[in-house]
Amino acid sequence: xxxxxxxxxxxxxxxxxxxxxxxxxxxxxxxxxxxxxxxxxxxxxxxxxxxxxxxxxxxxxxxxxxxxxxxxxxxxxxxxxxxxxxxxxxxxxxxxxxxxxxxxxxxxxxxxxxxxxxxxxxxxxxxxxxxxxxxxxxxxxxxxxxxxxxxxxxxxxxxxxxxxxxxxxxxxxxxxxxxxxxxxxxxxxxxxxxxxxxxxxxxxxxxxxxxxxxxxxxxxxxxxxxxxxxxxxxxxxxxxxxxxxxxxxxxxxxxxxxxxxxxxxxxxxxxxxxxxxxxxxxxxxxxxxxxxxxxxxxxxxxxxxxxxxxxxxxxxxxxxxxxxxxxxxxxxxxxxxxxxxxxxxxxxxxxxxxxxxxxxxxxxxxxxxxxxxxxxxxxxxxx
Amino acid sequence: xxxxxxxxxxxxxxxxxxxxxxxxxxxxxxxxxxxxxxxxxxxxxxxxxxxxxxxxxxxxxxxxxxxxxxxxxxxxxxxxxxxxxxxxxxxxxxxxxxxxxxxxxxxxxxxxxxxxxxxxxxxxxxxxxxxxxxxxxxxxxxxxxxxxxxxxxxxxxxxxxxxxxxxxxxxxxxxxxxxxxxxxxxxxxxxxxxxxxxxxxxxxxxxxxxxxxxxxxxxxxxxxxxxxxxxxxxxxxxxxxxxxxxxxxxxxxxxxxxxxxxxxxxxxxxxxxxxxxxxxxxxxxxxxxxxxxxxxxxxxxxxxxxxxxxxxxxxxxxxxxxxxxxxxxxxxxxxxxxxxxxxxxxxxxxxxxxxxxxxxxxxxxxxxxxxxxxxxxxxxxxxxxxxxxxxxxxxxxxxxxxxxxxxxxxxxxxxxxxxxxxxxxxxxxxxxxxxxxxxxxxxxxxxxx
Numbered sequence: 001x002x003x004x005x006x007x008x009x010x011x012x013x014x015x016x017x018x019x020x021x022x023x024x025x026x027x028x029x030x031x032x033x034x035x036x037x038x039x040x041x042x043x044x045x046x047x048x049x050x051x052x053x054x055x056x057x058x059x060x061x062x063x064x065x066x067x068x069x070x071x072x073x074x075x076x077x078x079x080x081x082x083x084x085x086x087x088x089x090x091x092x093x094x095x096x097x098x099x100x101x102x103x104x105x106x107x108x109x110x111x112x113x114x115x116x117x118x119x120x121x122x123x124x125x126x127x128x129x130x131x132x133x134x135x136x137x138x139x140x141x142x143x144x145x146x147x148x149x150x151x152x153x154x155x156x157x158x159x160x161x162x163x164x165x166x167x168x169x170x171x172x173x174x175x176x177x178x179x180x181x182x183x184x185x186x187x188x189x190x191x192x193x194x195x196x197x198x199x200x201x202x203x204x205x206x207x208x209x210x211x212x213x214x215x216x217x218x219x220x221x222x223x224x225x226x227x228x229x230x231x232x233x234x235x236x237x238x239x240x241x242x243x244x245x246x247x248x249x250x251x252x253x254x255x256x257x258x259x260x261x262x263x264x265x266x267x268x269x270x271x272x273x274x275x276x277x278x279x280x281x282x283x284x285x286x287x288x289x290x291x292x293x294x295x296x297x298x299x300x301x302x303x304x305x306x307x308x309x310x311x312x313x314x315x316x317x318x319x320x321x322x323x324x325x326x327x328x329x330x331x332x333x334x335x336x337x338x339x340x341x342x343x344x345x346x347x348x349x350x351x352x353x354x355x356x357x358x359x360x361x362x363x364x365x366x367x368x369x370x371x372x373x374x375x376x377x378x379x380x381x382x383x
Numbered sequence: 384x385x386x387x388x389x390x391x392x393x394x395x396x397x398x399x400x401x402x403x404x405x406x407x408x409x410x411x412x413x414x415x416x417x418x419x420x421x422x423x424x425x426x427x428x429x430x431x432x433x434x435x436x437x438x439x440x441x442x443x444x445x446x447x448x449x450x451x452x453x454x455x456x457x458x459x460x461x462x463x464x465x466x467x468x469x470x471x472x473x474x475x476x477x478x479x480x481x482x483x484x485x486x487x488x489x490x491x492x493x494x495x496x497x498x499x500x501x502x503x504x505x506x507x508x509x510x511x512x513x514x515x516x517x518x519x520x521x522x523x524x525x526x527x528x529x530x531x532x533x534x535x536x537x538x539x540x541x542x543x544x545x546x547x548x549x550x551x552x553x554x555x556x557x558x559x560x561x562x563x564x565x566x567x568x569x570x571x572x573x574x575x576x577x578x579x580x581x582x583x584x585x586x587x588x589x590x591x592x593x594x595x596x597x598x599x600x601x602x603x604x605x606x607x608x609x610x611x612x613x614x615x616x617x618x619x620x621x622x623x624x625x626x627x628x629x630x631x632x633x634x635x636x637x638x639x640x641x642x643x644x645x646x647x648x649x650x651x652x653x654x655x656x657x658x659x660x661x662x663x664x665x666x667x668x669x670x671x672x673x674x675x676x677x678x679x680x681x682x683x684x685x686x687x688x689x690x691x692x693x694x695x696x697x698x699x700x701x702x703x704x705x706x707x708x709x710x711x712x713x714x715x716x717x718x719x720x721x722x723x724x725x726x727x728x729x730x731x732x733x734x735x736x737x738x739x740x741x742x743x744x745x746x747x748x749x750x751x752x753x754x755x756x757x758x759x760x761x762x763x764x765x766x767x768x769x770x771x772x773x774x775x776x777x778x779x780x781x782x783x784x785x786x787x788x789x790x791x792x793x794x795x796x797x798x799x800x801x802x803x804x805x806x807x808x809x810x811x812x813x814x815x816x817x818x819x820x821x822x823x824x825x826x827x828x829x830x831x832x
Contacts, residue, residue, distance in 0.1 A: 022601040022657075029522045045621075051636060052595065297528070320555050321527040322577070340523070349621075350657070351599050354578050374580075374595025 022350065030342035030352070031325055031381065038343040038351055038377040039088045041071070041079055047135045049077045049090050056370025056378060057357040058104040060112075063162075066130055067360065067368055068112055069378065070100035078104075078114065078141050080130050081378065083364060088378055089133050092141030096121055102212045102358060105160035105167055107182055114143070115155030115169055122146040122155065122167070122180060122187075149178040149187040159213035159221065161235075168213050168221045168233065175209045175225060177233060177240060190233055191240040193225030198255035208255065210247075214262030214270055216284040222270060228257035230282065230289070248278040248291040261359075263304035263312065265330070273301020277316055279328060295326040295335045303359030305367045307383040313367050315341065315356040323356045325369075325381070341369060341379055351377060423765030425751045427775060428822040429795065430476055432457060435465055436806030436817045440739040441792040443561075443605060443663075443718045445780035446503035446511065447471075450542060453784065454511055455792050456499025457818060460518040460740075463495045466540065466547075469820055471784065476820075479540060482515050485547045486536045494518075494525065494532030501573060502606070504564020510539040510548075512571050512586070516558035523577060527556045535559040537571050537584040537591070553591050554582050563607040563615065568629045572607050572615050579603050581617070581627060581634060594634055597625060602657030605718055608664040608673045610688055616673065618661040624686065624696075639686065642698040644679040662716040670756065674720070674728055676702050681716040681732065683754055683761075700761050702730040704750045712736075717749075719778040723825050724787035728754040731767060731791050737777030739794055739811065746796060746814035748774030751823070767821070773798060775821060776811050791821040 027033060041056075042048035053073035060068050067081040069088075076097035079090045094100060096119035103115030112125040123143040127133075149155070153171035160167050165182040168190075175194035180187050194207035210224035219235035228246040233239070249257035253276060261273040270282040277299050279292040296316040302323060304314045310331060317323035325338040342352040357372030369379040432438060435457055444456030453469040463483035469476050482496035483489040497518025504512045517532035525531035535558050537550035553559070553573070560576035571584045577600035582593045597619050598604070604618040615627040622641035627634050643659055657678070664675030664686070672687040681703040686696050702720075703713045715738075719731035734747040748766035755762075767775035778793030797807045797815040807815035 026522055029524070051597075052634065318527075322523055350601060354596075375597070 022344070022346075027344065030340040030344070031338050033344055035382050036341070036343055037380045037382075039081065039086070039380065040377060041077075041088050042090045042135055042137065043087075047090075047137060049079065049137060051375045053077060054376040055357060055372040055374070056376050057099065057101045057372055058114075059358040059360040059368055059370050060104040060106050061360050061362045062106040062110055062112075062127075063108055064110060065362055065364070066127070067362060068104055068106060069358075069370055070094060070097075070104045070114060071376070072099040072101065072357075072372070073374070074098060076100050076116070077137075078112070078125060080127070080133065081368075082131060083362060083366065085131075089130075090135050090137055091125075091133060092136040092139050094123065094141050095143060095145075099154075101156055103155050103158040103169070105158045107160065107165065108162045111182075113146075113158065113160070113167055115158045117154035117156065117172075120148045120150070120152070120154050120171065122149060122169070146180065146185065147187065149180065150174070150176045150189055156209065157211060157213050159215050161215045161219045161221075164219050164235070166219075168215065170209055170213060170223060172209065173205070173207060175207045177221075177223060177231070179233075193223060193231045193240070193242075195226060198227070200256075208258045210259035210262070212259065212262045214264055214272075216264055216270060217268050218284070220284060222262065222282065222284065224257070224259040226255075228254040230259075230287075232284075232287070243287050245282075245287060245289040247272065247274045248280050248289065249274060249276045260301045261304045261314065263306065265306065265312070267330070269330075271304055271312055271328075273304055273314055273316075275300055277301060279312075279314070281330075292328065292333065293335075295328065295337065296324055298324065302356040303369070305359045305361035307361065307367065308365030309383050311336075311383065313359070313361070313381065313383065315359060315369065317355070319355050322352075322354050327383070341371075343377075343379065353377070353379060423763070424748075424768045425764040425766070425823070426770055427751075427767050427791075429769050429819040430469060430474075430822070431795075431803045431817060431819050432465075432467055432476055432478070435467070435478065436804060437462070437808055438465060438818050439808035440498070440779070441818055442498070442500050442779045443502050444499040444513070445782045445790060445792050446505065447782040447784035447788070447790055448505050448511060448542070449785060450509070451785070452542060453782070453790050453820065454503050454540075455780070455820060456503070456513065458498035458500070458518065459495075460497055461495070462497065462518070463489075464498045464515075464518075466499065466513075468542075471788070479547070485538065486515060486549055488533065493530055496536065498558070501559050501562030502564070504566065504571070506539070506564070506569060506586070507566050509543060510541050512537075512539050512564040514538065514553065514559035514562050514571055514573050514584075516560065516576070520577065526577070532556060532558060535573070535575070539586070550584055550586070550589070551591075553584055554578075554580060554593065560603050561605050561607055561617070563609050565609045565613050565615070565629075567613040570629070572609070572627070574598070574603050574607065574617060576600060576603060581625075592632075594627065594632075597634070598660075599657075602659050604660040604662070606661065606663045606675070608666055608675070608686075610666055610673075611668060611671065614688065616664070616686070616688065618659075618677075621659050622677070626688070637695070638692040639695040641677050641696060642682045642684055643677060644682070663718045663720045665720060665722055667722060667756070669726075674699075674722070674754075674756075676716045676720055676730060678716045680708070680713050683728070683730075699759065700754060702728075702732055702752050702754065702761070704732050704734060704752070705763055707734070717777070717779050719781040719791050719793070721781040721783045721789060722756075723753075723783055723789060725825055726756045727825070728756065729781060729783075729789050729823075729825070730754070731775070731778040731781060731793070733777050734766075737779075737811075739777070739779075739816070740809035742777065742811045744812045746774070746776045746812040746816070749777055749793070769795060771798070771801070776814065776816055778821065787825060789823040789825060791823070792818060793821060795819045
């Protein structure tokens with residue numbers, strides 16, 4: 001046995017009985033501790049979004065830099081983080097919602113639009129002096145109910161074209177793509193992107209649609225739908241077309257593939273992550289897809305965000321797995337594997353996120369990762 | 384708090400002298416504080432687990448069942464654990480089988496079913512219910528991989544038929560770090576490792592339910608307490624308590640607070656152990672409250688779930704060895720707490736940081752501590768030693784039989800040439816060790832000065 005092998009063996013033997021107790025060696029497999037921090041969802045220990053209601057499933061950055069988030073659970077809450085202050089302020093309980101998934105968008109004017117499930121309503125919240133906002137755990141969020149885009153459907157995802165003052169959304173279970181004009185308060189059902197569920201077990205009925213939407217610089221909207229194909233809503237022609245390209249998947253698994261995450265890069269390219277865990281680059285004008293490979297041997301890309309260093313940052317891992325963070329450098333096509341999302345601030349606290357619900361980054365270069373578990377925190381990563 | 388000192392019988396004198404020599408050497412090595420310990424002993428009988436000397440640990444998994452059988456889960460890191468029972472009527476140890484075989488996972492070359500790491504429970508049907516656990520986790524590098532641990536199995540052993548029933552995998556990829564069985568609702572409850580979810584298996588309906596995460600992986604409490612109404616309690620966060628109600632199928636977080644000692648030294652012990660959870664609790668049907676030991680300084684506390692939050696938890700004392708109790712590095716609390724028929728709590732306190740092969744460098748005797756619920760007095764009965772004088776190197780489970788016999792499972796040093804054989808599971812310090820079942824009769828005259 002060589003020296004390295006011997007050291008590994010010793011480490012394993014030492015660690016084997018220290019189950020469920022943190023060993024300093026564990027720091028090697030988590031994100032560098034000087035780059036990551038966590039925030040409770042409120043003011044600990046009492047004025048927090050309650051456990052069971054705190055899974056962060058939507059994050060969005062307002063034009064003024066405030067970070068808004070929505071949770072899922074037995075109730076959904078809206079919260080805000082002003083980066084100047086750095087703490088999370090729960091604003092209120094979102095009416096009629098137990099789930100808000102990638103469905104918070106913010107207009108140029110700063111209005112916050114929320115797509116709810118299961119009620120399927122589009123809500124508008126207008127922030128008022130967020131800087132002096134008090135914590136509201138029990139009060140209903142004051143919203144304007146803009147109605148339901150498709151009767152009987154949940155809203156699964158939203159995206160916004162701020163220049164056009166138009167919101168786009170996806171619904172479930174029947175996979176409608178819709179739009180909402182902020183100026184005219186009018187919904188349009190743009191069509192269905194998945195008519196039937198893929199061949200599966202008898203208990204499987206879900207139609208495969210992407211978990212996010214993206215709007216490119218031309219105002220065109222992209223999503224994935226049936227059989228893993230990408231769909232485009234062209235702003236000029238106001239039509240939905242099924243593209244000839246698919247979300248990357250292992251051959252044979254295309255019908256089960258969906259896009260988990262989209263990110264419009266400053267270059268104008270769209271990056272995406274798939275349910276099979278592949279990263280890809282979509283040229284929105286040429287309609288070509290480059291498969292950039294798998295950063296991790298895990299399913300899912302739970303989110304993507306732009307870093308200040310030109311890299312993309314993302315998280316992989318399915319709901320039953322343990323999420324890991326990675327970065328991708330478009331300049332040389334290389335990945336860095338950053339480790340588990342864990343914040344170790346002994347003796348005050350230590351917490352590891354296993355499931356990430358959404359990721360965004362702000363203009364200051366901070367990447368925000370929302371944990372989606374019964375007990376959840378907001379993580380700040382500083383590339 | 385009081386402590387007793389008992390005299391030593393002649394039979395133990397040689398061992399006492401041997402211990403004194405050892406102590407002298409230890410003192411020369413700078414561990415002089417041990418001088419005041421070695422004054423009393425309590426003799427416990429023991430049985431080894433024949434053919435299972437490689438089993439390297441036991442945590443919580445000990446049950447003295449109503450038929451006189453004493454069930455234990457024996458752990459093996461990197462290999463398969465075993466379910467065994469001691470038939471106290473026949474004075475015979477039975478190996479029910481290896482857990483990989485009992486779960487049908489033998490030969491798959493995936494992460495083995497290395498442990499039963501949580502409490503057993505006895506059903507109204509006489510069956511023994513439990514769940515399995517993994518062993519090595521490899522810094523979770525193999526979590527959710529084809530070669531990794533497939534997940535804990537919910538199981539039952541029928542002593543009448545001598546057969547195992549496997550209810551299948553519960554939480555995928557995760558082990559059952561903590562568990563309890565409730566005969567009232569006929570459910571196996573558990574806390575998973577590493578993701579800290581509260582889960583249960585409903586035996587009657589076959590439902591496997593995951594209620595979500597309750598804690599971080601490094602501070603999951605090691606015992607779930609169940610009251611006489613079937614409510615389930617655990618600790619989480621900085622000494623808080625949660626309650627699961629089977630009536631509403633919901634988890635509530637209570638405002639009661641455990642008596643957790645504030646952390647004082649930032650690294651070392653603090654780094655490895657969270658020191659924020661209760662380690663072990665048990666329900667007392669007489670006083671209708673829980674008694675438990677927490678992990679920061681081995682404080683003994685009572686928890687009355689029906690009391691007002693500010694009155695619910697009371698600190699009763701400390702179950703650490705008195706000479707160590709005030710030290711910052713008081714040995715980590717064990718899981719060895721049980722209530723005797725004499726209304727005394729019996730607790731086997733470690734004399735050094737004890738975690739079988741992961742223990743510190745010294746192998747010294749545990750002490751048997753008692754707390755009398757009738758008068759609130761604490762007693763240190765002394766070092767736990769075998770009839771041949773060997774020390775009980777540590778324990779991590781305890782239970783009380785119907786006849787009042789107290790059982791523990793823990794480690795003994797392997798004695799060259801003894802009938803136990805020379806095989807061992809590894810070393811505690813420099814001492815080769817193996818597992819043993821310890822048998823203590825509270826009414827017998829086996830406490831010696």
